[in-house]
Amino acid sequence: MPSRILKDEQDCRDFLTGLKLMGTGGGGSPEMGLEMLAEALAEGLQPGWVDAADLPEGVFTCTVFGSGSISEQTPRTLEEIHALAGRLNLPVRNGYRAPQAAVNELERYAGVQIGGIVPVELGAANTPAPLVTAARLGIPLVDGDYSGRAVPQDMQTLYFLNGVPTHPAAIVDWWGNVLILKEAVNAEMGERIGKMLAVAAYGVVYFASLLLSAKETRQNIVPGTLTLSLELGRQVRRAREAGSDPLVEVIRLLEGWELFRGVVSGKEWQDKEGVMVGSVFLEGRGAYGGHRMRVWFLNENHVSWLDEQPYVCSPDLIILADPQTGEGYTNTEIKDGDSVVVIGAKGHPAFRTPKGLQYFAPRYWGFDMDYVPIEEVVSGRAEVYK
Numbered sequence: 001m002p003s004r005i006l007k008d009e010q011d012c013r014d015f016l017t018g019l020k021l022m023g024t025g026g027g028g029s030p031e032m033g034l035e036m037l038a039e040a041l042a043e044g045l046q047p048g049w050v051d052a053a054d055l056p057e058g059v060f061t062c063t064v065f066g067s068g069s070i071s072e073q074t075p076r077t078l079e080e081i082h083a084l085a086g087r088l089n090l091p092v093r094n095g096y097r098a099p100q101a102a103v104n105e106l107e108r109y110a111g112v113q114i115g116g117i118v119p120v121e122l123g124a125a126n127t128p129a130p131l132v133t134a135a136r137l138g139i140p141l142v143d144g145d146y147s148g149r150a151v152p153q154d155m156q157t158l159y160f161l162n163g164v165p166t167h168p169a170a171i172v173d174w175w176g177n178v179l180i181l182k183e184a185v186n187a188e189m190g191e192r193i194g195k196m197l198a199v200a201a202y203g204v205v206y207f208a209s210l211l212l213s214a215k216e217t218r219q220n221i222v223p224g225t226l227t228l229s230l231e232l233g234r235q236v237r238r239a240r241e242a243g244s245d246p247l248v249e250v251i252r253l254l255e256g257w258e259l260f261r262g263v264v265s266g267k268e269w270q271d272k273e274g275v276m277v278g279s280v281f282l283e284g285r286g287a288y289g290g291h292r293m294r295v296w297f298l299n300e301n302h303v304s305w306l307d308e309q310p311y312v313c314s315p316d317l318i319i320l321a322d323p324q325t326g327e328g329y330t331n332t333e334i335k336d337g338d339s340v341v342v343i344g345a346k347g348h349p350a351f352r353t354p355k356g357l358q359y360f361a362p363r364y365w366g367f368d369m370d371y372v373p374i375e376e377v378v379s380g381r382a383e384v385y386k
Helices: 009-022 030-042 075-088 095-110 128-137 187-200 214-220 225-242 246-254 354-358 374-379
Strands: 060-068 114-118 169-172 178-181 204-213 257-272 275-284 292-298 300-306 309-313 317-321 339-345
Touching: 009 030, 009 128, 009 225, 009 317, 030 095, 030 128, 060 095, 060 128, 060 187, 095 114, 095 128, 095 169, 095 178, 095 204, 114 128, 114 204, 114 214, 169 187, 178 187, 187 204, 204 214, 225 246, 246 257, 246 317, 246 339, 257 292, 257 300, 257 374, 300 317, 309 374, 339 374
Parallel strands: 060 114
Antiparallel strands: 060 204, 169 178, 169 204, 257 275, 257 339, 275 292, 292 300, 300 309, 317 339
């Protein structure tokens, strides 16, 4: 029996609110996440999760996730998708059930029964997908994930840092195409294969991979993150209903900091090899007037500058949120004129190790700057905002 259950639409919306914040600009479409959860409730399912400690020994778990860009599908790309479907006579065989199809294909290939699912990351679509999949399969979802936030690549996960291979993997898309990735020469190539397949599928492909025992699962997850996401969403809603600042509760629960307040003055982006990459530009307001902030993203927010000086960077969290509603922005939806509060919080300690920083710090993303822990950045910040 799940220790936490999303009983109604309000629970689902609260959960998505928390996931958007933890998605740090990425993690998939909240509209897609809500549609998946609403379908599950309409089917009479009870989406929920269990503590990792409650996984029975002898059970195998897997993860299931979408791989591709978070950029919005424009009328042109939708026209291309429909034209492709018509030209190639493609039915939509899987749709939102593609993650379930991927798990079934992995079971068949590996010859094992999967008894639990773990989200690879936190995000408004990439967490509901495994949650609903687990509910439909009648197996538990584990309260935790492999990243502690949303991430763009396998290399920003605890299983990668621990040297755990993800193959074999089953890969499916909306149309019903099925591929088995028997082996990848390294995580980088496996990641690239997934992104290129997403381009070919005009959107997203779904992976089921990372077969682990219950013990191995517990050794590789960031525990309790689903419960944290639900609590974040509930506290944001309650603060909003009480007329208080909802982001105060976010900062409290994440033990984080307010980094900036202002409005979006510009956004530049492009789809590049299956990911959305670009920058959001902010102009300060109120106590931050006269100052500017820039945030670079690769699906998620990873590098920032304050007045063109290096500021907070991943693996620490950079969250852009609406000051009125407390809802996080995805980089797909944020636009010129939006009011923004920037919140920062510590990333998981494992990503601050030398190996973690090798694949998660600014130099990995191609910037000539060193990672400085967020607590050191904010302690050394000039007192111009006081």
